[in-house]
Amino acid sequence: MKLCLSPVIGRFSFKLKTILPGIIIAGAVFLTPENNANAQIQGVYGLSTNYNNLICPNKEYQYNGESYQPDSFAVLQQSFPSCFYDLNASVPHSGYYRAYTYVMNMSRSILSSATTNAVYIESSKSLNKETITFSYTGSINFTFPKADMYVCGFLLDEEGNKYNLSTDLSSVCTGGQPLPPPVPDTACTFNSGNDLTVSLGLIERSALPVNPDPATAKSVQIPVDCTGGDVTVSMKLDYNPMTMGNGQVVRTSTDGVGVAISYNDIPISTTDTTTLTFLEGSNTLDLNFQAVRDSAVNVADIPTGGFTASAAMVMTQQ
Incomplete structure (x- = not known):
């Protein structure tokens, strides 16, 4: 992206990746159970x-x-x-x-x-x-x-x-209860199956906060569509971290600049696990994105120009 001499401009690429037991899916579709044709x-x-x-x-x-x-x-x-x-x-x-x-x-x-x-x-x-x-x-x-x-x-x-075990001879083999119906296959799609790109726009270097501020962060609603029933997952973020204060932010291509990703106004570090429940049908996952400055770096020492950063969201079905 192009920018003026004094501000910095941010473009944040947010990859959606999911994990199932035994299955890793790159992209945005998750929670599709494995079909074992020989199961018995x-x-x-x-x-x-x-x-x-x-x-x-x-x-x-x-x-x-x-x-x-x-x-x-x-x-x-x-x-x-x-x-x-x-x-x-x-x-x-x-x-x-x-x-x-x-x-x-x-x-x-x-x-x-x-x-x-x-x-x-x-x-x-x-x-x-x-x-x-x-x-x-x-x-x-x-x-x-x-x-x-x-x-x-x-x-x-x-x-x-x-x-x-069977409905055969049910009039003879009595005393058993029927087994409940099968657990429905659950499937959810993030962002219509596409990776998410968040543009942070033009940012004056002097306006970069040293701590995430929910009031000025960019809020992004990620659509999540689920079928087959409600789904509970644990969410983790995978990124190259930069320590700021007591937490972590995503390291960007510009020294001294990071991107904080927050859920419920709390920055998510690489060690955090967040439990989420998505209902069958349409949902949204609300995340905040904000460029922040390392307090140890002077404003004048931050290079002007574009910067990029990326992270992956990892979902594990509970």
Whole structure:
């Protein structure tokens, strides 16, 4: 930018960058969850009658008179990888869950049951977006009735509440609660997907404050549009800092001049973390920008001409 001999002029380039667990996105779009097509619940106990034929939970076993090895036993064993559940749902609360399987005869009497070891599951994630693998201590043998059987399976929370792994055989495998619907995918866009450039205009050197002044700072409203629900994030600023007083400002291309970025009239240093919540729909993020002078530098020693500075905003989903 062009300027006169006595004033200084500022142009501040503000990059919007976001971070998700395992994902770094340059630009302004953030909070788009990773889609794991292979995500599933696995490692649930299933019924084996001959160590080759595995009946998954919430299925009916139909006896057809075939021979068994061993003939007198059936086995509840871990069904990984033969059986898995791709559930478009979430758990009702974060905590430790176990997979519970039991076998009933046609009279609805339980013949045997088995429970896996516990796995911690986050309620903020959809079950079909993560892989949950249960482990177990061993197979369980029980007397084979040589008759039809029902195999039922549930998730058990720490209080013993049962949640349906499947809607199959729901009239037989009773007592479970339906799992809540999946957590919606959330996505937000800053500044319509564009980096933000803030022009600080012509500034007289003698008018540069040594401390940020909200009354004279330039206020910028950054549009934030979100879909899929409300989103809570932690905001940090990443920039080349210059210490002024007890805080930090962005170092510019002109010695002795920095740019203070403030939220709620408080300058944001590189070590600060600010928690923000954006509602579904249209929001604004209000930030103040102000050129400031290092008090150790004389006004007459500040070069005239243009200066530039840049920073990146880092958002981490909570």
